[in-house]
Amino acid sequence: MPDLYAALKRYWGYDSFRPMQERIIQSLLAGSDAAVIMPTGGGKSLCYQLPALVLGQTVVVISPLIALMQDQVAQLGDMGIPAAVLNSTQPADEQRAVMRAATQGAFRLLYLSPERLARPDTIAWLARVPLAFFAIDEAHCISEWGHEFRPEYRQLSSLRQHFPGKPIAAFTASATKRVRHDILEQLRLHEPHKYIASFHRANLRYVTHQCDKEEHARLLPAALRFYQGESVIVYAPTIALVEGTVDSLADRHIAAVPYHGQMETATRRRNQERWMNDEVRVLVGTIAFGLGINKPAVRAVIHTSLPKSIEQYYQEAGRAGRDGLPADCVMLWQPKDAGLLAYFIDQLKDPDEKQRAWQRYHAVRRFVESEQCRHLQICSHFGQTPKWARCEMCDVCGSVPEWLTAAPERLPRKKKRKPKSVVLERPREAPKPPPISQPRPAARPAPPAAGSAPGAELVAFFKEWRRRTAERAAVPAYVVLSDAALEDLCRKQPSNLRELLAVNGFGERKAELYGSEIFAAFEAFRHGARAAPREAAQTSPAEETLRLLAEGKTFAEIGELRGRQPATVVNMVADLVEKGRLPYRMEWVGEENHGRIEETVRRLGSQWLKPLREALPPEITYEQIRLVVAFVRSQTPIAGVPAAT
Numbered sequence: 266m267p268d269l270y271a272a273l274k275r276y277w278g279y280d281s282f283r284p285m286q287e288r289i290i291q292s293l294l295a296g297s298d299a300a301v302i303m304p305t306g307g308g309k310s311l312c313y314q315l316p317a318l319v320l321g322q323t324v325v326v327i328s329p330l331i332a333l334m335q336d337q338v339a340q341l342g343d344m345g346i347p348a349a350v351l352n353s354t355q356p357a358d359e360q361r362a363v364m365r366a367a368t369q370g371a372f373r374l375l376y377l378s379p380e381r382l383a384r385p386d387t388i389a390w391l392a393r394v395p396l397a398f399f400a401i402d403e404a405h406c407i408s409e410w411g412h413e414f415r416p417e418y419r420q421l422s423s424l425r426q427h428f429p430g431k432p433i434a435a436f437t438a439s440a441t442k443r444v445r446h447d448i449l450e451q452l453r454l455h456e457p458h459k460y461i462a463s464f465h466r467a468n469l470r471y472v473t474h475q476c477d478k479e480e481h482a483r484l485l486p487a488a489l490r491f492y493q494g495e496s497v498i499v500y501a502p503t504i505a506l507v508e509g510t511v512d513s514l515a516d517r518h519i520a521a522v523p524y525h526g527q528m529e530t531a532t533r534r535r536n537q538e539r540w541m542n543d544e545v546r547v548l549v550g551t552i553a554f555g556l557g558i559n560k561p562a563v564r565a566v567i568h569t570s571l572p573k574s575i576e577q578y579y580q581e582a583g584r585a586g587r588d589g590l591p592a593d594c595v596m597l598w599q600p601k602d603a604g605l606l607a608y609f610i611d612q613l614k615d616p617d618e619k620q621r622a623w624q625r626y627h628a629v630r631r632f633v634e635s636e637q638c639r640h641l642q643i644c645s646h647f648g649q650t651p652k653w654a655r656c657e658m659c660d661v662c663g664s665v666p667e668w669l670t671a672a673p674e675r676l677p678r679k680k681k682r683k684p685k686s687v688v689l690e691r692p693r694e695a696p697k698p699p700p701i702s703q704p705r706p707a708a709r710p711a712p713p714a715a716g717s718a719p720g721a722e723l724v725a726f727f728k729e730w731r732r733r734t735a736e737r738a739a740v741p742a743y744v745v746l747s748d749a750a751l752e753d754l755c756r757k758q759p760s761n762l763r764e765l766l767a768v769n770g771f772g773e774r775k776a777e778l779y780g781s782e783i784f785a786a787f788e789a790f791r792h793g794a795r796a797a798p799r800e801a802a803q804t805s806p807a808e809e810t811l812r813l814l815a816e817g818k819t820f821a822e823i824g825e826l827r828g829r830q831p832a833t834v835v836n837m838v839a840d841l842v843e844k845g846r847l848p849y850r851m852e853w854v855g856e857e858n859h860g861r862i863e864e865t866v867r868r869l870g871s872q873w874l875k876p877l878r879e880a881l882p883p884e885i886t887y888e889q890i891r892l893v894v895a896f897v898r899s900q901t902p903i904a905g906v907p908a909a910t
Contacts, residue, residue, distance in 0.1 A: 269282075274772070275772055275773050276345060277772055278750070278770045278771040278775065282308075282311075283307060284462065285303065285460050285462055286311055286312055289312040290316050293312070293432065293434055294316050294320065298432050299432070299454075299457055299458045300434075300459050301436045301437075304462060306587030310402075312436070313400035313434060313436070316398075317374050317397060320397045325382075325394075326375065326376045326402060327378070327400070328376055329379065329406060331350070331354060336741055337374075339744050343774065344775060348372055348374040348376070349363045349372045349375055349376070351377055353381070367394045368390070378417075379406075383417065388423075391427075396428065396431050397431075398431055398432035399431060399433045400434045401421060401435045403437060404440070405439060405448065407419060407421060407451045407452065408443075411444045421451070421452060422451050435449075435457075438579075438580055439583075440647070441576070441646065441648060465656075466583060468589055468658075469591075469592055470664055471582070471594050471640060471659040472595045472639075472659065472664075472665050472666065475598055476598075476599060477599065482513075484669065485514075486514065486517050488666070489514065489521075491668035492564050492565050495565065496540070496562055497565045498548055498554070499566075500554075500572075501549055501550070501570065502551070502570040502605065505832050505836065508830060508833035511806075512807070514549075519547065521549050522536040522540055522545050523536060523828075524548055524550035525553055525554075537741075538735075541741040542732040543732060543742065552577065559743055562587075563586065564585065564586070565585060565594070566581060566594050567593075567597065570598055570599070570602040571596070572629060573622075573629070574628065575625070578632075588748060595666065610622045640659055641655075722795060723790060726786070727754065727755055727786065730783075731745050734779070734782070747770055749769060749770065750769055753770070761784075762776055806827070807837065807840075810823060810827070810837050814847070831888070835892060839891045842892070853889075854893060865881055866893060866894055866897045871898055874890055
């Protein structure tokens with residue numbers, strides 16, 4: 266067998282493997298099929314990248330996202346490992362060049378989408394490529410019982426037929442027992458070696474909190490101020506709520522960028538890069554954001570509504586704390602969220618799909634309403650039976666973030682014992698094991714490497730260097746240097762290549778690529794250079810909207826100028842009307858429509874939009890109703906009644 270540790274150190278810059286990685290690699294090197302269930306951040310990609318390197322043949326990786334494939338290829342290139350991606354966005358001559366080079370064995374890793382693999386000409390071409398094995402990433406997408414079923418993944422079942430002698434390895438972070446069985450069956454894996462890591466992410470603190478609209482509006486800004494200076498992901502259920510949340514935070518001087526599927530590709534990519542490169546610490550996105558995102562130092566993931574399934578929640582929450590350090594996963598949900606989920610389930614036509622959706626719905630409701638340990642519930646959902654009953658790292662077990670207990674007017678909790686506020690800190694020394702008679706608490710990450718913690722100014726300086734370097738190369742910041750590697754670099758402060766190779770995450774190629782720049786940066790810092798100050802806050806979205814309205818712009822034009830959906834602009838205008846900051850204009854809805862809507866609002870009340878919509882003619886839109894509701898409420902405010910939703 267090849268010397269795996271030498272390759273790991275030379276190319277990846279690490280001295281040891283994470284749990285299970287070496288065994289998985291040995292299975293693939295031996296030519297076995299494999300099914301790997303490993304949590305987000307567990308190091309799945311190394312399990313197929315390193316065998317590709319040492320075998321000297323091509324591993325074909327099937328992945329659902331073009332951006333993720335491109336990032337991985339860039340990262341491998343930085344490490345000196347030849348890799349390529351083939352997709353329809355490339356010019357035809359570039360595609361032909363990649364295909365020609367692949368048949369000559371030029372690449373160790375070749376990334377394809379499932380749609381590309383389904384093409385007959387792709388199968389014929391791959392037959393001429395010196396293949397080692399196939400690696401299926403996000404393999405749960407092949408199962409109808411999975412939370413992200415993609416029909417194009419079903420076509421991967423033909424791999425065994427077309428390439429009967431080539432091993433197949435399936436990788437996923439979230440799969441129940443039923444989905445795991447479906448993966449094995451669909452891919453026709455032959456006596457696969459099965460590796461199922463624990464679903465217990467011990468460094469994550471799970472907290473679910475039911476709240477009303479007013480408390481919800483207070484808690485999110487309180488949370489983001491608490492995590493100020495740290496990277497945070499906020500998940501919102503709709504495009505309108507993503508954009509509205511970003512604008513609401515901006516009015517509170519909290520910078521955030523939006524991410525959703527209807528944004529222009531260039532804008533969406535730019536927003537993701539700004540967040541990845543630490544230009545903006547908070548990203549607010551729909552579920553379109555996150556698949557394959559590899560940012561280790563995310564300190565919190567906040568869901569602003571109920572997710573569709575426990576698998577979805579586990580995968581999204583699992584983007585926190587991938588560096589092994591403590592992180593918070595908080596769900597702020599309202600009773601209306603359940604109604605919205607039920608509404609969308611009722612729209613499903615296929616009875617089997619509807620049944621599966623209802624099962625996921627009831628599982629999520631049990632998860633948030635149960636008084637059982639959150640970690641225990643998640644492990645049980647995925648078929649794992651822990652030997653402990655309490656984790657000490659969830660709200661049920663009495664651990665909640667400081668910002669949540671400090672917030673005023675919290676709703677009463679069902680349990681009598683008041684949860685304690687716990688601030689998670691990076692450990693300074695290894696914890697002592699608990700007595701055998703006590704429940705085992707959440708495991709803490711290993712202590713940092715020897716030496717004092719790096720100074721904040723030095724870390725900030727190198728993060729700016731990393732951001733500039735990433736911009737020049739047009740890659741995300743983590744491709745240049747992970748957060749863990751950056752902190753270890755600042756802690757050890759190497760002055761030559763030998764010392765740089767002792768920094769975690771620096772292989773030979775990366776050291777050669779960036780060594781001289783890094784040494785020059787240390788020298789500049791010693792002579793007084795510092796990171797540039799952050800940009801000043803821009804004009805608030807509300808002020809910008811008021812200005813554009815005063816210039817005579819329409820809602821659609823404002824949306825175009827501000828990069829927002831028209832419905833988002835209408836919601837902001839309605840809020841400004843309700844708050845008395847903007848006079849209502851009859852021409853927004855027309856006099857006749859206004860009369861109809863106002864009469865219905867005064868008859869049925871202004872708390873909910875849906876009954877109003879059902880009582881009005883079909884040509885009247887939700888946006889028109891929202892504006893008239895704002896007018897009525899501004900004229901006759903009702904104490905204690907929230908704005909219409």
